[in-house]
Amino acid sequence: MARSLSSDTLHATTVAIDGRAVLLAGVSGTGKSDLALRLIDRGAILISDDYTLVKRIEGQLIATAPQTIAGCMEVRGIGIVPMPHADAPVALLVDLFDKVERMPAEPLMRAIAGVDIPVVKLAALEASAPIKVELALKMWGAA
Secondary structure (H helix, E strand, C coil): CCCCEEEEEECEEEEEECCEEEEEECCCCCCHHHHHHHHHHCCCEEEECCCEEEEEECCEEEEECCHHHCCEEEECCCEEEECCECCEEEEEEEEECCCCCCCCCCCEEEEECCEEEEEEEECCCCCCHHHHHHHHHHHHCCC
16 A cells, blocks of 8 residues: 655754644744753653755655754754654644734644644744643644
8 A cells, every 4th residue: 555655844943742732933034943852851752943844655654854964952052852753643833923812712724744733823932832732732633
């Protein structure tokens, strides 16, 4: 049986929380790596920093690091730091902004490599951002 395969490279830092990938997307300087580092401190595992390769395999979206940056994270003020890393199925995309809606109705959906993924908008540099990511994953993260 042939496997269905499609892939995209996204400008996103990605971590795995409880075995599910959370894509942290936003323009440069919005705090992708900073938020990822705080999530890693809370038990997440790095998948990829700054760019993430997502592959659709048999209807499931898998996040992985491009080979050239696998296991490395740029920590502003320190440099490139080696870190344990993993691949994981994508459950949630977090779009990062400076300011976000106070009471959004529910997450949006975005198709990535042909798979619909829930999207929430958060401000990465808020102190509570890591907790909000974990809550959003519990509430809306794809299984």
